Amino acid sequence: MHDGRGFRPEIQGLRGLAVTLVVVFHVWPNVLPGGYVGVDVFFVISGYLITGVLAQMAMRDGRISLIGFYSRRIRRLLPAATLVLLATLCGTLLFVSKARWEETATQIVASAFYVQNWRLASIAVSYLDADSLPSPVQHYWSLSIEEQFYIVWPILMIAVIWLSRRQNVPLRRSLVGALSLVFAGSLIASVVLTEIDPAQAYFVSQTRIWELALGGLLVLTEHRFRLGTFARQSLVIAGVAGIVASATLFSAATPFPGASALLPTFATVLVILAGDVEFGRFRALDSRALRFIGDRSYSVYLWHWPLITFFVAQGISRTLASGIGLIALTIALSDLSYRHVEQRYRKVPTDVWWKPLAYGTLAVLTCGLTSGVLLYALNTESINTALIGTPSYPGPAALLSGTSVPDDVDTLPPLARLKQDVPIVYVSKCHQREGSSKPTRCSLGDPAGARTIVIVGDSHATQWIPALNKIAKDRKLKLVSFTKSACPFSRVAIIENGKRYSSCEEWREEVLVEIIKLKPYMIFTSQSNYGTVPQESMVEGLQNIWSKLTEAGSQIVAIRNTPYMKFDPGDCLSATPTKCFTRRSEAEPSDILALAARTQKNVVVVDMIDALCGPQLCPAVVGNIIVWRDHHHLTASYSLALAPYLALKVGL
Template sequence: MIDRSEEHGCRPEIQGLRGVAVALVVVFHLWPMVLPGGYVGVDVFFVISGFLITGLLARMATAGGRAWLVTFYSRRVRRLLPAAVLALLVTLAGTLLFLSKARWEETAVQVAASALYVQNWRLALQAVDYLGAAEAPSPVQHYWSLSIEEQFYIVWPLLVAAVIWLARRLGRSPKAALLVALTLVFAGSLAASVVVTQADPAWAYFVTHTRLWELALGGLLALAGEGFSPAAPSRLAMVAAGIGAIVISALLFSASTPFPGFHALLPTLGAVLVIAAGDIRLGRFRGLDVTILRYVGDRSYSIYLWHWPLIVFYTADRPAVGVLAGLGLMALTLGISELSYRYIEQRYRRPQSRTEWRPLAYGSAAIAVCVIASGGLGYALDRQGVDINLIGTPGYPGPAALLANAAVPDGVELLPPLGKLKRDVPVVYRLKCHQEQDSTEPVGCQLGDPEGSRTIVVTGDSHAAQWVPAIDKIARDHKWKLVTFTKAACPFTRAVVTENGKPYEACVQWRDNVLAEIGKLRPDLMFTSQSRYSDTPEPAMIEGLRSIWSELNKTGVKIIAIRNTPFVKFDPGDCLAADPDKCITARNEVEASNVFALAAAPLPDVRVVDMNDALCGKETCAAVVGNIVVWRDYHHMTATYALALAPYLAKAAGL
């Protein structure tokens, strides 16, 4: 039986369900191979929140009173903000202690996004950003789900108030009007979830409109399930089916499951069955009303807040969490969560003053503190520059250490500094002319010498873009114009490449548009390079490259194709912070076949350049060469090292 007498929703079986949900999430984060679909615990939380908050709002709104919205928001602030803000500030401090400087800037940005409850949108944008997709997980990444819930808490009361006001004006039943409104929200959001998940699962996982239906589902249960009271055997079957659906989801789903979409119906409907069944008492059997589950459920918010930063800090210089370490992290999480629950959650959820406005003011101030603290860290890192004038000096020989046996002094600070490593990218990213996956526009950067007598172009994906600092330097030295046309994950070939398992149509359109622009520019020379594309057969890639190259050769364009750079097996930022001596990869394990050489074989006006000897030694590829950091991630060079390669690239290209 659904009992709504508890204003704060402290039903024992719901607390037990919370305990199950947070346990799934924690185990998934500790040992994803054990519970590959444990992320569905978040979806269970969404249903619970939708159920409890919608029921509470309906009661508050129909009871009347002008200040019920203020009262609701004040209670949410007291309930959620103190623990969340404390966790953010402690995590920011822990970042400075436990994480590489290479991760400070992005963590600071995400702390601010989490404090403002837009972290889900930050991660959604990062998931489709080719640079951001390679970022290591931040210690506040889990705030994405809290952001969706907070957006729900802000918008939902306004929707409820508007629907009830309109129903009364039209002489309709407020409850019936709410049911209609929630049904529309549920149906629209679920449809969006299915469509967007099929088109772009990385984006769909985080954005609000693909998740809102899960909260609406709980809300529909709160409104439509009133008075529902099945017999005890039926309730037992409902609980068994509901828990079974949740557990099956956690066991059978994985990172490869398109989610949320229609797959999310299984765990969410399971949660609905458990909540609808209500409190079960058959002899000694109490369903989810078990002491340990209720204990964990009561502390589920704090457990969720604290477990993830602890895992990220622990794994900063470790590949995974072992059994003993995982149990230790669980114990530490429970200990910290107990303190957070007892002295933060319980203390501040009770009114501290007679006015409901004061918590809102305090909450705004707390958010401001987080934003200022994270912004201050980001500002300090941004002021730390990269002195490119040091390239080639005795302290920073760079590639000369490999190609000319130049001496490499010890005790020299790396260039770029680790705090700038992840943002040491070619200028085409800052100028917004490196196109993301969905763009088809042939937007080019005008670099080199604007008054130059000759014109050269750069085409290809991000592995072509990484050479722009070197090619720009060559163009300026020779007083040539340079125009860049680069696009994420889009090689300059007629071979078919895929995106999310489907033909990359935007790449085809962009390539054709760029070819048209090149026809107008009539350049003298084109540089190109590209990453690996394992889904495209090598013969097809070779023919696709040869097709474009021969076409351009006929118009008088000579081509310099730079062999793809290796994919190293370490994250340079974390590795250099932990143990620089271990930041190496066997070269023969990370070099792909030279498809450019095969494609260029019958074409006399195509020159293939192999620069890998300037990045790697004979046997290994290291993170640092000549005191300059080579890699900003596991497969892109730093802009600083690319710039250091300019004279060597010019020589290899015969310029």
């Protein structure tokens, strides 16, 4: 295959260009806002080369040796990938906040088993993780997609070989037909899912496989093209221009992958189709610098992202100087791993077929076991809520009554458990995500309680569930929760990712019916700020829905929105704990609920900000209890500590 051209220096140069785009995008996002398309260039190249290898094997031998193919893939990919994963785990323990260890270890396991893209897809649609910083191994998502392709495509080709023999159809035609179906189906899925759910579409395999299939179709059909020098020169100019234009003109706002990915991928096809082109003395992509980077592109891709995250975790901004230093360190490490790891294991004799498979399995298990031990150790740290309110952990009493706070006491929750200190409804799966409109509820408090209270709203309402659950248990009340991410309990239209959040509107109306059926005597609600909604519209929407509930005999308790911090508490408390605060004047949100309640009967607005902030500052820790799990959600521990003060405010 490959038209008998053997080694393709221009493809190495194309790899160098692609990884350069990715690295520059990650180091200086504003310079190349669409530099992420370098990954799509890699997908096309991989599809082209791998399909070429497999098709050549099939046409030459009439069969595909899975053992031989997988043995070569393991020797090519696993040694460097495993090295970087283990180095990243060590770097995480040294440079990254303890609050991020658990998620990073989880993603290292997912990366080792090449399912990182599915892990990221699952949290990309999780509102709970929407504000989380990227992990040091996030970039393994693209490697996971490629590995999944390497697993599935040879097996599919074996099936095509069998069918072509059975149907007496030429093998090349059968392969083109099969890949065309994969290409078309995946491209349609990519366009549709990118429109419906762009966060998930970016990572899942079915929206990306068409890019690898495109490269496969090229290698199977390129023999039909007989191009002259001028045509090939024109193709390479157009191709490189298309790739660079994508990297320059695209941004985070571009719907991607979807139809937008057609530009960089077909531009890549033009470059590969053009082949090794010369412009006088200028050899286009076959330049020494691009080939040097291209040879090391795999290691460059592996190393650059962990180094960036470690720099950022240390509070180092990505200036021109620090960025150049990052790139230089990346190239140095990549050169070492290329020469001493990639090349060393690629040249291992293949006469004993089982060795690469055994070593590959051992490498994956080593990563999984090492990360698993860390996860086990982290999960042994418990959040002892029984300590809340004791002299060591006075919590809000330190602000409200001046209770003394002892020094040299570990914070509650432990920093390693901060991101997991969430209300029980997240664990119980009855907090609604963005996608679903079907109401789900959690029944909390005292199941035998004679009266019912309800909490309803978005995640800023959800954060009050620990406090309300304790109040309900202590007062023998039933507590029912109806909560949904990014969905205020107000009759307004919410625009999310440029589209109307219709599932929120449907959910809200169904929940309204459910609440009226419950006949609660008190309904608690709160919500985040929704800056895209005009204030008048939000006020009218709140009044509209509150009136329906008060007419049914319920009292509304609207809890004022909580402040917004200008830091991530986990990162800040790990690096500079004495500086983890935001000025109250800068953090205090507008009181939209109070505006809506002015003309409403049987609606009470409760302001708890004095229990979160001092007169001047809003700190990350109050009374040895961490207040914030991220920059705008309370920890479940601090919410629980607020229970007696909230009860006092509402007269329970």
